[in-house]
């Protein structure tokens with residue numbers, strides 16, 4: 001490929017995408033966007049009952065136009081080098097924004113080594129993003145997939161060039177951020193918009209929310225038993241065994257957002273984990289093999305499970321916590337990981353409780369679907 005090819009492609013792209021559209025030609029020839037009204041409407045984010053307040057960065061307040069731009073960018077394959085993949089290729093709304101693969105493959109078919117993560121209530125995650133917490137903000141995170149060779153394998157320079165000659169994006173950037181000229185479109189603004197969209201991915205309409213947090217309706221008796229074991233309520237009268245789950249997957253978000261070794265790997269030394277996880281990020285051997293405890297909301301929709309997608313079903317996960325022989329291996333396995341001695345019907349009760357965390361109001365919410 002010669003150096004001239006991308007420019008040629010760009011010109012071609014402009015001709016194809018703009019065609020006889022007058023607005024587009026005006027935008028393109030002048031680059032001046034100042035005649036387009038800029039009246040940002042702030043988006044009123046409502047923290048659901050029982051939830052903490054979401055921290056919104058002061059330099060990226062939510063606006064209706066910013067979120068709409070972010071939604072388009074999230075679903076638009078324009079972000080990938082060959083225009084075949086978008087963020088949503090690995091984060092499907094119907095699967096609570098995961099995919100159903102053990103590992104996800106990017107545009108070149110190359111697989112990563114970790115399983116895609118649910119983006120549910122992602123705006124409430126404050127102690128680091130990704131399985132190992134290596135990134136702090138949604139803005140910072142959204143910069144990465146575009147240039148990741150095993151994801152969208154593009155360059156931001158190429159993507160921003162495409163935005164500048166696009167029939168609708170210059171106007172959308174103007175409405176979202178008040179820029180005066182197409183030349184002011186940047187990757188920083190694009191990731192701000194994506195982060196705004198991600199912050200509205202709020203789920204609070206599961207049966208668990210209704211029954212437990214809002215006191216509407218009741219669990220059935222199996223779900224109730226599962227709830228009691230999950231939250232270690234046995235000593236309060238039911239006499240059921242503790243399943244210890246809530247130490248790490250606590251309400252209301254169903255995660256503490258802390259990093260633990262939950263005993264997946266059988267190792268004889270802390271240097272042996274196949275994936276060092278948090279240890280690599282902190283450069284601290286004692287943190288090796290620790291990963292972020294993910295939210296269990298919509299967990300029935302997000303198989304396969306764990307950072308490496310090793311379990312295909314929730315039954316396997318529950319069996320693992322109940323029986324795994326790895327629990328005692330490795331000196332940094334958390335103290336709350338211990339044989340639970342649940343019988344078959346108690347394991348089913350936990351499973352039934354986990355199903356109360358499914359929120360189809362969230363997955364079907366029209367405001368978060370593909371706009372194209």
Ligand code: HEC
Pocket residue numbers: 074079085086087088089090091104105106107112114115116117118119122125128129130131132138141142145146150151152194
């Ligand atoms: C090829 C598949 C793929 C594509 C494309 C992709 N992601 Fe991801 N995403 C993943 C995987 C895998 C992880 C977990 C990676 C890790 O922990 O190392 C992840 C993690 C994340 C997280 C962290 C979630 C959490 O709970 O910490 C966010 C946010 C995210 N992706 C957003 C995006 C956005 C925005 C885009 C588009 C710009 C995108 N992803 C494109 C596969 C993908």
Ligand code: HEC
Pocket residue numbers: 243244245246247248249259260261262264290291292293294296299302304305306307308314317318321334335336337350
């Ligand atoms: C000591 C903390 C801890 C306890 C106790 C714990 N977990 Fe976890 N859980 C984690 C961590 C950490 C992960 C992610 C591990 C990884 O991928 O390496 C996880 C992952 C999971 C996953 C997979 C999530 C996903 O998105 O793939 C499920 C399901 C789960 N736990 C359910 C439970 C249940 C049910 C219980 C109680 C029986 C429980 N956990 C107890 C820390 C814990």
